[in-house]
Amino acid sequence: MRDRVELLRDMVLVRQFEERCARLYQEAKIRGFVHLYVGEEAVAAAVMGVLQPRDRAVATYRDHGHALLKGVSPEAVMAEMYGRVDGCSGGRGGSMHLFDVAHGLYGGHGIVGGGLPIAVGLALADKLQARDRVTVCFFGEGAVAEGEFHECLNLAALWSLPVVFCCENNLYAMGTALERSEADTDLSVRAATYGLAAWSVDGMDVDAVTHTAQRAVEMARGGAPCFVECRTYRFRAHSMYDPELYRDRAEVERWRERDPIDLHRTRLEASGDLEPGAFDAMRAGVDAAIDRAVAFAESSGLEPLDQLTRHVYAAGPEAGR
Amino acid sequence: MSRVTCRDAMGRAIRRALLEDDRVFLMGEDVGRYGGCFGVSKGLYDEFGPERIRDTPLSESAFVGAGIGAAIAGMRPIVEIMTCNFSLLALDQILNNAATLRHMSGGQIGVPLVIRMTTGGGRQLAAQHSHSLEGWYAHIPGLTVLTPATVEDFAGMLGPALADPDPVLIFEHGGLYNVDAELPDEDPAVDINKAAVRRAGQDISLLTYGGSLPKCMAAADELAASGIEAEVIDLRVLRPLDDEAIVTTVSRTHRAVVVDEGWRSGGIGAEISARIMEQAFWELDAPVARVATAEVPLPYPKHLEDAALPSVPAIVGAAKELLGRG
Numbered sequence: 001m002r003d004r005v006e007l008l009r010d011m012v013l014v015r016q017f018e019e020r021c022a023r024l025y026q027e028a029k030i031r032g033f034v035h036l037y038v039g040e041e042a043v044a045a046a047v048m049g050v051l052q053p054r055d056r057a058v059a060t061y062r063d064h065g066h067a068l069l070k071g072v073s074p075e076a077v078m079a080e081m082y083g084r085v086d087g088c089s090g091g092r093g094g095s096m097h098l099f100d101v102a103h104g105l106y107g108g109h110g111i112v113g114g115g116l117p118i119a120v121g122l123a124l125a126d127k128l129q130a131r132d133r134v135t136v137c138f139f140g141e142g143a144v145a146e147g148e149f150h151e152c153l154n155l156a157a158l159w160s161l162p163v164v165f166c167c168e169n170n171l172y173a174m175g176t177a178l179e180r181s182e183a184d185t186d187l188s189v190r191a192a193t194y195g196l197a198a199w200s201v202d203g204m205d206v207d208a209v210t211h212t213a214q215r216a217v218e219m220a221r222g223g224a225p226c227f228v229e230c231r232t233y234r235f236r237a238h239s240m241y242d243p244e245l246y247r248d249r250a251e252v253e254r255w256r257e258r259d260p261i262d263l264h265r266t267r268l269e270a271s272g273d274l275e276p277g278a279f280d281a282m283r284a285g286v287d288a289a290i291d292r293a294v295a296f297a298e299s300s301g302l303e304p305l306d307q308l309t310r311h312v313y314a315a316g317p318e319a320g321r
Numbered sequence: 322m323s324r325v326t327c328r329d330a331m332g333r334a335i336r337r338a339l340l341e342d343d344r345v346f347l348m349g350e351d352v353g354r355y356g357g358c359f360g361v362s363k364g365l366y367d368e369f370g371p372e373r374i375r376d377t378p379l380s381e382s383a384f385v386g387a388g389i390g391a392a393i394a395g396m397r398p399i400v401e402i403m404t405c406n407f408s409l410l411a412l413d414q415i416l417n418n419a420a421t422l423r424h425m426s427g428g429q430i431g432v433p434l435v436i437r438m439t440t441g442g443g444r445q446l447a448a449q450h451s452h453s454l455e456g457w458y459a460h461i462p463g464l465t466v467l468t469p470a471t472v473e474d475f476a477g478m479l480g481p482a483l484a485d486p487d488p489v490l491i492f493e494h495g496g497l498y499n500v501d502a503e504l505p506d507e508d509p510a511v512d513i514n515k516a517a518v519r520r521a522g523q524d525i526s527l528l529t530y531g532g533s534l535p536k537c538m539a540a541a542d543e544l545a546a547s548g549i550e551a552e553v554i555d556l557r558v559l560r561p562l563d564d565e566a567i568v569t570t571v572s573r574t575h576r577a578v579v580v581d582e583g584w585r586s587g588g589i590g591a592e593i594s595a596r597i598m599e600q601a602f603w604e605l606d607a608p609v610a611r612v613a614t615a616e617v618p619l620p621y622p623k624h625l626e627d628a629a630l631p632s633v634p635a636i637v638g639a640a641k642e643l644l645g646r647g
Contacts, residue, residue: 056394087427088427089425089426089427089429090426090427090428091427092424092425092426092427093425093426093427097425097426099425099426099427099429099430100429101426101429101430106390106393106430107422107425107426108425109418110417111413111417114386114413114414114417114418116383116386117382117383117384117385117386117387117389117390117414117418118386118389118390118393118418119390120383120386120387120390121386121387121388121389121390121391121392121393121394121398122390122391122393122394123390124387124390124391124396125390125391125392125393125394125395125396126394128346128372128391128396129394129395129396147382148382148383148386148413151378151380151382151383152380152383152386154378154380154383155377155378155380155383155384155387158378309462310428311423311424311426311427311428312423312424312462312463313423313463313465313486313487314423314431314486314487315486315487
């Protein structure tokens with residue numbers, strides 16, 4: 001269990017990492033689709049903060065924060081962004097497909113809703129083999145429109161699987177607002193109809209998310225799957241290609257007033273848990289770590305072309321011809 | 322040795338796998354209490370219980386994906402999908418996850434999953450239960466695609482499929498389930514990488530798989546009555562194709578008819594024909610011919626369905642034409 005100062009540092013790590021990614025993207029150092037987690041840091045920080053190292057996580061294409069906070073090194077994540085051999089997926093996945101089985105991270109999934117069945121299966125295997133492991137599956141509110149969401153909540157409840165469905169409701173499925181795609185926007189009420197415990201929580205408040213995540217993970221560990229809706233917001237565009245025509249600046253500014261890092265920092269400083277000046281030192285330390293990650297990624301090699309068809313079959317490139 | 326149907330051969334193989342390996346379980350719609358939509362898993366629910374013979378809701382995407390997740394986490398699931406038409410509801414999981422995760426994770430994640438489904442027409446089940454999509458799946462790198470056509474292969478393909486570290490799809494032609502043959506009591510050893518010569522001949526090669534094999538064998542009998550000795554190749558695995566077997570037979574007979582129950586356009590027959598052109602062009606005495614399903618969703622009336630599917634007369638006709646005896 002992470003303490004509250006560590007959670008602040010976790011959120012700052014993700015924030016600074018994402019801001020660096022934005023710069024590196026503008027410098028054309030990293031390419032492809034890149035989805036930043038800026039504004040949503042409290043969710044991954046809190047949920048990962050209550051997991052055991054042996055627990056599993058399945059994330060979406062907006063996965064940098066989840067990887068970093070599940071224990072994947074900034075070096076391995078940044079090298080993956082660069083498509084280099086030392087990336088956590090060997091460079092094959094890129095920003096959207098971060099994997100690190102040693103740290104219990106099973107993607108990085110690019111198909112909305114597609115990670116849920118995988119999470120159900122991981123939890124099923126853990127149950128069948130009587131392993132004490134919880135799987136947390138992250139997805140956006142857009143996934144609620146997918147059939148797999150409904151199939152999987154039902155299946156997890158029906159089979160009493162140790163899985164937590166963590167819905168990161170940032171209000172927009174790319175550019176489509178929740179109320180423009182769902183007749184009933186109360187997601188936890190809808191999830192509860194599948195026969196599992198469901199809560200909605202302020203996703204900008206890391207303490208609130210921690211409180212609920214703790215309960216959810218504990219219940220899931222006992223074989224009762226749960227659903228947690230974290231009401232959050234992304235401060236930046238959906239991806240690097242998004243001109244943000246679907247929301248106005250005032251709305252973004254209103255949400256920025258509830259920046260999860262500012263909220264938590266203010267609270268910790270008021271309570272004396274964080275010394276004055278400590279935050280700047282914390283951020284400087286994080287920036288130095290990210291500098292090292294960038295240097296590592298830039299020095300990491302490119303996979304030789306003769307290995308193009310590797311990793312398709314375990315038996316090697318000839319296996320599937 | 323006993324007389325066994327293809328249905329019971331697969332059921333027996335599943336039972337043996339369950340007995341030999343605790344990690345194996347069967348999951349799908351009506352595989353348990355009902356005994357399997359086509360009766361393949363009859364009796365297994367009573368013997369192994371609901372944990373290992375796991376009935377699922379009608380949620381193809383969720384239970385195929387759950388099979389993928391369970392395979393990643395150390396189990397050896399056998400997922401049954403009633404028909405390959407229904408597998409389209411799980412195509413996202415099969416293509417975007419099962420076939421892709423090893424690569425996308427840089428080799429960290431394997432998906433040792435077996436997915437069984439029925440395929441093929443000929444039973445008047447009309448246009449949403451009769452199609453042959455194995456050729457589609459054979460397009461996808463990361464998958465292995467098996468098409469048993471004999472009792473021996475129904476009995477012997479599951480073992481090696483479960484031992485494979487990557488996803489294997491087994492397409493069981495619905496018209497074969499009642500076909501029977503003598504089968505030894507022990508599991509036959511089947512090499513799932515190789516095609517098999519089901520009948521030797523030197524005049525022409527009939528290249529086929531699955532439900533079209535009995536038709537090709539019957540066509541070969543008819544051709545023999547006209548003095549034409551056809552070699553019948555059962556491809557058995559559509560991905561990876563056994564190029565060596567294909568080139569060997571064409572180099573012997575110099576003429577080939579590919580018989581495939583999929584639609585002609587863009588089908589596996591086109592792929593096989595292209596490979597013959599690429600690898601054995603100078604061996605050919607005639608263009609490669611194809612007998613495939615007509616370009617129509619399968620109709621319900623028997624006479625129309627029969628006309629749409631590859632038939633013995635069509636195979637015989639195609640062979641004779643290549644030999645200039647049409």
